[in-house]
Amino acid sequence: MKETIRVLLSEEEVDRRIKEVADQINRDYAGKEVHLICVLKGGVFFMCELAKRITVPVSLDFMSVSSYGDDTKSSGVVRIVKDLDQPLEGKDVLIVEDIIDSGRTLYYLIDILKKRNPKSVHLCTLLDKPERRVCDVKVDYTCFDIPDEFVVGYGLDYAQKYRNLPYIGVVEFHEDEE
Numbered sequence: 437m438k439e440t441i442r443v444l445l446s447e448e449e450v451d452r453r454i455k456e457v458a459d460q461i462n463r464d465y466a467g468k469e470v471h472l473i474c475v476l477k478g479g480v481f482f483m484c485e486l487a488k489r490i491t492v493p494v495s496l497d498f499m500s501v502s503s504y505g506d507d508t509k510s511s512g513v514v515r516i517v518k519d520l521d522q523p524l525e526g527k528d529v530l531i532v533e534d535i536i537d538s539g540r541t542l543y544y545l546i547d548i549l550k551k552r553n554p555k556s557v558h559l560c561t562l563l564d565k566p567e568r569r570v571c572d573v574k575v576d577y578t579c580f581d582i583p584d585e586f587v588v589g590y591g592l593d594y595a596q597k598y599r600n601l602p603y604i605g606v607v608e609f610h611e612d613e614e
Contacts, residue, residue: 438612441588441598441605445580450562450590450604453579454482457560458489461530461577469493471527471554475545476500476518478534481591481599482562482579486532497522501541514544524552530577534591535563539571546573562590563604580604 461470469492474483476498487494500518529549536542542559549557560577565584582604588594589601598605 438610439594440608440610441601442608443603444582444585444587444606445604447602450579450602451485454485454562455489457577457579458486461486461560462491465490465492465528465530467492468528469495471495471497471522471524471529473520473529473531473549474498475531475533475541478591478593478599479532479562482534483532486560495522495527499545501545514541516548524549524554527554529554529557531557531559533559533561535565535587536561536573536575537565537568539569539573542573543571563587563592 470490472483472487472494474480474496477500480498483496487496497520498518499516499520502515502517531542531545531549533542546557546559558576559573561575562579564575564578564581566581568584585606586594587604588598588607589603589605591599592604593599594607598607
């Protein structure tokens with residue numbers, strides 16, 4: 437199998453929308469500090485760009501949660517690979533995710549984080565596939581709703597490739613030609 441990438445959202449579209457979402461976060465968190473939790477690895481590109489545009493005080497932490505492995509579909513089994521370094525008690529938490537698909541991972545993660553007594557927990561995603569949702573998760577900030585296609589770029593990968601693309605692309609698979 438060989439794959440090619442078709443541009444779904446250009447770098448300019450992504451940058452513009454991240455700024456708009458950051459502006460909304462700035463309004464919603466005015467007078468507060470926001471504690472961003474990046475879901476690694478894919479969320480790191482988005483969180484860096486988002487954090488640069490947030491004007492309220494920001495602190496950062498990172499968590500790695502896996503439900504995919506090297507496949508293109510979620511296994512449904514969620515496991516914490518790397519936990520947070522800092523306690524959440526009393527903090528206004530904003531989980532920053534690259535993409536929300538079935539919602540299983542975020543449903544599980546939000547449940548775990550709420551047990552750590554934060555002041556609030558909200559969710560921000562670069563991409564959302566609402567038609568794929570099987571778990572009810574409330575997404576507070578969404579940059580783009582996208583169709584049910586396998587996407588890469590801006591932190592999203594296929595078998596650890598394509599994360600560094602500055603745009604969002606759709607992976608199209610083709611039979612190898614002899």
